[in-house]
Amino acid sequence: MIRIANGQGFWGDWLEAPVRLVEQGPIDYLALDYLAEITMSIVQKQKQADANLGYARDFPPLIGRIARQLKDRGVKVVANAGGVNPVACAREVRRLAPHLKVAVVLGDDLYDRIPDLLERGHALANMETGEPLASIGDRITSANAYIGAFPLAEALATGADVVIAGRCTDTALTLGPMIHRYGWKPDDWNLLAAGTIAGHIIECGAQCTGGNCQVDWRSIPDMANIGYPIVEAEPDGTFVVTKHHGTGGRVHSDVVKEQLLYELGDPERYITPDCVADFTSIHLEDVDPDRVRVSRIRGGPRPPQLKISISYEWGFKAIGTLVYSWPEALEKARAADRIVRERLAGLGLEFAGIYTEYFGVNACHGPAAAAPPDPPEVQLRIGVRGASRKDVDRFTRELIPLVLNGPPTGTGFGDGRPPVREVIAYWPALLEREEVQTRVEVVE
Numbered sequence: 088m089i090r091i092a093n094g095q096g097f098w099g100d101w102l103e104a105p106v107r108l109v110e111q112g113p114i115d116y117l118a119l120d121y122l123a124e125i126t127m128s129i130v131q132k133q134k135q136a137d138a139n140l141g142y143a144r145d146f147p148p149l150i151g152r153i154a155r156q157l158k159d160r161g162v163k164v165v166a167n168a169g170g171v172n173p174v175a176c177a178r179e180v181r182r183l184a185p186h187l188k189v190a191v192v193l194g195d196d197l198y199d200r201i202p203d204l205l206e207r208g209h210a211l212a213n214m215e216t217g218e219p220l221a222s223i224g225d226r227i228t229s230a231n232a233y234i235g236a237f238p239l240a241e242a243l244a245t246g247a248d249v250v251i252a253g254r255c256t257d258t259a260l261t262l263g264p265m266i267h268r269y270g271w272k273p274d275d276w277n278l279l280a281a282g283t284i285a286g287h288i289i290e291c292g293a294q295c296t297g298g299n300c301q302v303d304w305r306s307i308p309d310m311a312n313i314g315y316p317i318v319e320a321e322p323d324g325t326f327v328v329t330k331h332h333g334t335g336g337r338v339h340s341d342v343v344k345e346q347l348l349y350e351l352g353d354p355e356r357y358i359t360p361d362c363v364a365d366f367t368s369i370h371l372e373d374v375d376p377d378r379v380r381v382s383r384i385r386g387g388p389r390p391p392q393l394k395i396s397i398s399y400e401w402g403f404k405a406i407g408t409l410v411y412s413w414p415e416a417l418e419k420a421r422a423a424d425r426i427v428r429e430r431l432a433g434l435g436l437e438f439a440g441i442y443t444e445y446f447g448v449n450a451c452h453g454p455a456a457a458a459p460p461d462p463p464e465v466q467l468r469i470g471v472r473g474a475s476r477k478d479v480d481r482f483t484r485e486l487i488p489l490v491l492n493g494p495p496t497g498t499g500f501g502d503g504r505p506p507v508r509e510v511i512a513y514w515p516a517l518l519e520r521e522e523v524q525t526r527v528e529v530v531e
Contacts, residue, residue, distance in 0.1 A: 088319050088320065088321055089115045089116065089264065089265070089268050089319075089320050090113060090114045090115050090116070090317050090318070090319050090320075091114070091115065091116040091118060091261050091264050091265070091285070091289075091317065091318045091320060092108045092114040092116070092117050092118065092289075092315060092316065092317045092318075093117075093118040093119070093120065093260070093261065093289040093290060093292055093315060093316055094106075094107075094108045094117055094118070094119055094292065094315050095118075095119035095120050095121060095166070095292060096120060096290065096291040096292030096293070096294060097120065097121070097123060097291075097292075098121040098122070098123070098126055098143050098145065100292055101292075101293075102145070102149070104292065104293070104315045105117060105119060105149060105153065105315075106149075106152065106153055107314075107315070107331075107334070108315055108317075108331070109153050109156045109157065109160065109162055110153075110156060111314075111331040111333070111334065112331040112332065113160075114160075114162055114317060115161070115162065115163065115264070115268075116162065116163050116164075116165060116264040117157075117162055117163070117164045117165070118164075118165050118166070118260035118261055118264075118286075118289070119146065119149075119164065119165070119166035119167075119168060119260070120166075120167060120257050120260055120290055120292075121143040121145075121146065121166065121167055121168045121170075122143075122167045122168075122170065122253075122254060124396050124398065124513050125398070125511060125513075126143075126170070127170065127171065127229040127231050127254060127396060127398060128228040128229045128398035128511045130142060130143075130170035130171050130172070130229075131170075131171050131198060131228055131229035131398075132228065134170075134171050134172050138172075138175075139172075139175050140172065140175065141170050141171045141172030141175060142168055142169050142170040142171070142172045142173065142175060142176035142179075142251075143166075143168040143169075143170060143176070145168075146166060146168035146176060146180070146251075147176065147179040147180045147182075147183050148183065150164065150180050150183065150184050150187070150249060151180075151183030151184050154183070154184035154186070154187055157187065157248060157249075158186060158187065158248065163243060163247070163248060163249070163250070163264070164248065164249045164250065165239055165243070165250045165252075165260050165263055165264060166249070166250070166251055166252070166260070167251075167252045167253065167254065167255050167257075167260065168251055169191060169192075169251040169252055169253045170253060171196050171198070171229065171231070171253060173191040173192065173193060173251045173252060173253050174191055174193075174528070174530060176191075176251050177189045177190075177191050177249075177251050177530035178530060180249055180251070181530060181531075184249075187248040187249055188245070188246060188247045188248045188249070188529065189247060189248065189249045189250075189251065189529070189530045190242040190243075190245045190247035190249070190250050190251070190527055190528065190529045190530070191242070191250075191251045191252070191527070191528050191530055192234070192238045192239060192241075192242050192250065192251070192252040192253070192255065192525055192526075192527055193253070193525065193526050193527075193528060194232075194234065194238075194523060194524050194525035194526055195231050195232045195233070195234045195252070195253045195254045195255065195523065195525065196230075196231055196253055196254075197230040197231060197232055197395065197518075197523070198227070198229055198230045198231075200230075201220070201227060201230050204518070204522070205220060205221055209518060209519075209522070211395060211397070211514075211516040211517075211518065212516060212517075213514055213515065213516060214394075214515040214516060214517065215515065220397065220514065220516060223399045223514070226399040226400040226401070227397060227398070227399045227514075228398045228399055228400060228511060229396075229397065229398045230395060230396070230397045230398075231253060231254035231395070231396050231397075232254065232393045232394070232395050232396075232518065232523045233254060233255065233256050233359075233360055233393060233394045233395075233396065234252070234253075234254065234255045234256070234259070234360055234393070234523065234525055235255065235256060235259050235262075235359060235360030235361040235389075236255070236256075236258075236259035236260075236262035236263040236265075236266055236279075236282070236360075236361050237263075237266060237273065237361065238252070238255070238263075238525040238526075238527060239252060239255060239259055239260070239262075239263030239264075239266075239267075240263045240264070240266035240267035241527050242263075242527045243263065243264065243267040244267060245527065245529050247529065250263075254396060256286075256359055256360060256361075257286065257287075257290040258282075258283045258284075258285075258286030258287050258290060258359055259286065259359075259360075259361070260286060260290070261282060261285050261286030261289060261290070261318060262279065262282035262283055262285070262286050262361060265278075265282040265285075265320050266279075266282070269322045273361075273389070274388070276362050276363075276385075276386035276387050276388060277324060277384060277385055277386050278323075278324045278386075279361050279362040279364075279386055280324075280362050280363070280364035280365065280384050280385060280386025280387075281324030281325070281326065281381075281384040281386070282320070282324070283357070283359050283361060283362060283364045283386070284347075284357075284364055284366065284369060284381065284384055285318045285320060285326050285328075285381070287346075287347070287349075287357070287364075288316070288318070288328055288343055288346050288347065288381070289316040289317075289318055289328065291346060291349060292315050292316065293313045293314070293315050293316070293336060294345075294346055294349070295316050295328065295338070295342060295343055295345075295346040296313060296314055296315060296316050296330050296336040296337065296338050296342070297310065297313060297335075297336035297337040297338075297342055298310070298313055298336065300337075300342050300345060301345060302339070302341045302342055302345065306337075307335075307336060307337050308335055308336070308337065309334075309335030309336070310335055310336065311335065312334055312335040313334065313335040313336040314330030314331050314334025314335060314336045315330065316328060316329070316330055316338070317329050317330055317331070324382075324384060325380065325381065325382040326380075326381050327374070327378050327379065327380050327381070328343055328378075328379045328381065329377055329378045329379075330377055332377075337377065338377040338378065338379055339373060339377075339379065340371040340372070340373050340379050343371060343379050343381075344371065347366060347369065351366065354366040354367050355367050356387075358390055358394075359389070360389060360390075360393055360394075360520070361389055362386040362387065362388070362389050363386060363387040363388065363389065363390070364384065364385075364386050365384070365385045365386060365387070368383055368384050368385040369381060369383070369384055370382050370383040390520075391519065391520060392517040392518060392519055392520060393517070393518055393519075393520045393523055394515060394516070394517060395515070395516040395517065395518050396513070396515065397513070397514035397515070397516060398511050398512065398513060398514065399511070399512055399514055400509065400510070400511065400512075401510045401511065401512035402439065402472060402473055402474040402475075402476075402479075402509075402510050403472070403473060403474075403475070403476045403479040403507050403508065403509055403510060404470060404471065404472040404473075404479065404507070404508055404510050405470060405471060405479050405480070405482055405483045405505045405506065405507045405508065406468065406469070406470035406505055407468075407469060407470070407483060407486040407487075407504070407505035408446075408466055408467060408468045408469075408499060408505075409423060409466070409467045409486060409487075409489060409490070409497050409498070409499055409500060410464055410465070410466045410467070410497070410498050410499030411423070411464065411465050411466075411467065411494065411496050411497055411498075412463070412464045412496040412498065413461065413462070413463045413464060414461065415461075416447075416461075416462050416463065416464050416465040416496075417445060417448055417458070417461075417462060417465050418494075419465075419494035419495065419496065419497075420445055420465045420466075420467040420494075421445070422493070422494045423467055423489050423493050423494055423497070424443045424467060424469060426489065426493055427469060427485050427486060427489070428441065430485050431471075431482060431485060434481065436478045436481060436482065437473070437478070438471040438472060438473040438478065438479070438482075439472050439473050439474065440471065440472045440473075441469070441470070441471050442469070442470050442471075443467070443468070443469045443470075444468045444469075445465050445466070445467060445468075446465065446466035446467075446468055447459070447462050447464060447465045447466060448462060448465055450468065466499065469486065472510060476507060479507050480507050483504040483505050483506075483507060484504060486504070486505070487500050487503065487504055
C-alpha cells in the first residue's frame with residue numbers, strides 16, 4: 088500500500104496544507120495541483136516578459152521550506168507547477184533545496200508549434216463551435232496538450248525527489264505514482280481508471296475532506312485545521328480516501344460523492360489521456376470514521392487524440408460596484424443600472440455584453456431563491472465586455488458619478504474607478520497523440 092496525499096487544489100490554496108501533510112503523519116507521495124486553463128496564459132505572458140519565469144512561483148519556496156522533511160521521510164513530490172517553464176522552476180527548486188534530485192516532464196507546450204501544426208493541416212477546431220484555430224489569427228496566448236500519468240511515472244523512475252510537469256491532467260498527479268510503484272501497463276484499463284478516479288477525488292484538496300461541503304456543513308469539525316486528503320492505494324486498484332488522524336474536517340462517502348460530481352460530464356465516459364473511466368461502476372463504503380473505501384472501478388481504452396488547451400486574447404472588460412442602503416435599496420440599485428445603461432447608449436458606446444447583478448438579491452441563485460422584500464443593503468455590480476479598450480475605459484467613468492448625481496445613499500466607492508482588464512478566452516481542441524512527444528530530463 089502507498090499513501091498519496093494532495094496538498095494543493097489550485098494555485099492560491101492554503102500554504103500550510105502541504106507542510107502539515109508532510110509533518111503530521113506518514114505519506115509516500117505529495118501531489119500538488121497548481122494549473123487551470125486561465126493559468127496557462129498567465130504564465131506564458133510571464134515567460135515572454137522574463138525567460139526565467141513562467142511557472143508557479145509559490146512552489147520553489149514551499150519545497151525549500153519542507154526539503155529536509157521530504158528527504159528524511161522519503162516523501163516524493165509530484166506537481167504540475169512547471170507551467171510553461173518547468174526547467175526554470177526546477178532550477179529554482181535546486182537553488183533552494185540543492186540536496187534534492189529534480190526531474191521535469193517536457194513536451195506539453197505547443198505554443199511555438201502552432202504555425203507548423205496549422206500548416207500541416209491540423210485544423211485544431213474549437214470543440215464547441217467547430218471553428219478552425221486559424222480564425223483567431225495571431226491572438227493566441229498559450230497552447231498546451233493535456234498529458235497523462237505515464238511520463239510522470241517515467242520521471243519518478245529516475246529516482247527524483249521532486250517531479251515537475253507542465254499541463255498534465257490533474258488526475259495524473261495521483262495516477263503517476265501508482266503506475267511507477269505497481270508497474271501498471273498502458274492497457275490495464277481498470278487499474279488506470281481506478282487511479283484516475285482516486286486522482287479525481289483528491290485533486291481539489293480539502294473539497295473531499297469537508298471543505299465547501301453541502302452535507303451538514305455546520306457539523307464539519309475544526310475547519311480551521313482541516314486535514315487534506317490522502318489516498319491509500321493497493322496494487323489491485325482499490326483504495327481508501329482518508330486524512331491524517333487528529334486533523335479537522337470529515338471524510339465520508341457523502342462528501343466523496345459530492346467531489347465525484349465535480350466537473351463531470353458523461354459519468355460512463357470520463358475521458359483522460361490514459362483511459363476512459365466509468366464513474367457508474369464506483370462502489371463506496373464507509374469502513375471506519377474518516378475512511379472511505381473505493382472499489383470495483385471499470386475502465387476502457389484511452390482515446391486516440393489528446394485535448395489541447397488554447398487561450399487567446401478577446402478584448403477587454405471592466406466591472407464596477409456601488410452599494411445602496413435601506414430603505415428601497417433594491418429600487419435604488421435598479422435605477423442606477425438604468426441610468427448607466429442610458430448614458431452609455433447616449434455616448435454611442437457598443438459592447439459585446441453588459442451584465443448586471445444585485446448582490447444580496449439575485450447574484451448567486453437568480454430567480455431560484457426568493458428575494459428579500461426590503462433588503463438592508465444591495466450591491467450593484469455591473470460589467471461590460473468589448474473589443475475596444477477605449478470604450479470599456481469610458482464605461483469605468485460612468486459609475487462613480489452616480490454617488491452625487493444618481494439615487495441616494497450610494498456608498499462603497501472607496502476604490503474609485505474599476506480597472507480595465509484584458510479578456511482571455513478558452514479554445515479547446517483535439518490533436519492526434521502522436522504529435523505530442525514527451526520527454527523527461529533530470530535538472531542538475
